[in-house]
Amino acid sequence: MFRQINICCKIGKASLDKLISAARFHDNDYYTTIELSDVLKGKAKKGSQEFGVLIKELLTLDYTVDLGYFVRKVIEDSGLIEYHRNQDEATGSGKVDNLEELINAASKYSGDSALIDFLEAVELDQSSFRNQEDDNIDKVTLITMHNTKGLEFDRVFITGMENGLFPRSEKLEDLDELEFMGSL
Numbered sequence: 127m128f129r130q131i132n133i134c135c136k137i138g139k140a141s142l143d144k145l146i147s148a149a150r151f152h153d154n155d156y157y158t159t160i161e162l163s164d165v166l167k168g169k170a171k172k173g174s175q176e177f178g179v180l181i182k183e184l185l186t187l188d189y190t191v192d193l194g195y196f197v198r199k200v201i202e203d204s205g206l207i208e209y210h211r212n213q214d215e216a217t218g219s220g221k222v223d224n225l226e227e228l229i230n231a232a233s234k235y236s237g238d239s240a241l242i243d244f245l246e247a248v249e250l251d252q253s254s255f256r257n258q259e260d261d262n263i264d265k266v267t268l269i270t271m272h273n274t275k276g277l278e279f280d281r282v283f284i285t286g287m288e289n290g291l292f293p294r295s296e297k298l299e300d301l302d303e304l305e306f307m308g309s310l
Contacts, residue, residue: 137177141170157181180204193240194233201225245270 137145144166149159159165160178180203189196201207210221235244245268267279 137170137173141166141174145174190238190240191236192233193235193244194229197232198229201229 145156145159148154148165149156152159152162154162157178160174164171166174184200184203187196187199207222207225210219210225213219214222231248232244235241235247237243248268248270269277
């Protein structure tokens with residue numbers, strides 16, 4: 127979340143740490159804390175509120191119709207594409223091309239299980255998890271539960287559980303085991 131809120135709304139680490147502390151203290155999720163908290167002031171408060179509005183808007187979208195549209199909307203509305211376009215001009219890194227490829231790949235999926243099917247189809251380069259040089263780089267690794275076997279992460283966020291996306295409703299009896307495996 128730090129990288130996203132930092133790029134999208136220019137919220138720094140100190141402000142994010144305050145939000146995280148307030149969320150834990152009040153036993154709220156981060157988005158409720160952003161909405162209700164007076165922890166931040168000035169530009170940081172305005173930026174965090176903009177981020178909260180963005181997340182709420184994205185949560186109203188139906189990604190089951192066209193996952194590619196959903197992914198494009200997230201990338202554009204969050205400011206990622208603009209941020210990386212500016213970075214590409216400066217460094218020639220080609221990240222905008224990578225984002226466009228992500229959108230194209232996601233466009234091939236639709237229906238109730240579009241997101242799950244897309245994530246299951248993504249091939250992960252296991253060597254990227256073993257590269258010691260990358261250990262100090264701030265990054266988020268998007269990975270399916272199936273591909274986590276044998277890997278360790280400092281923090282794990284399991285998403286999609288609120289809508290029966292994970293596990294699928296027909297696999298509900300496996301919920302405790304899946305949550306345990308995700309938390310290892």
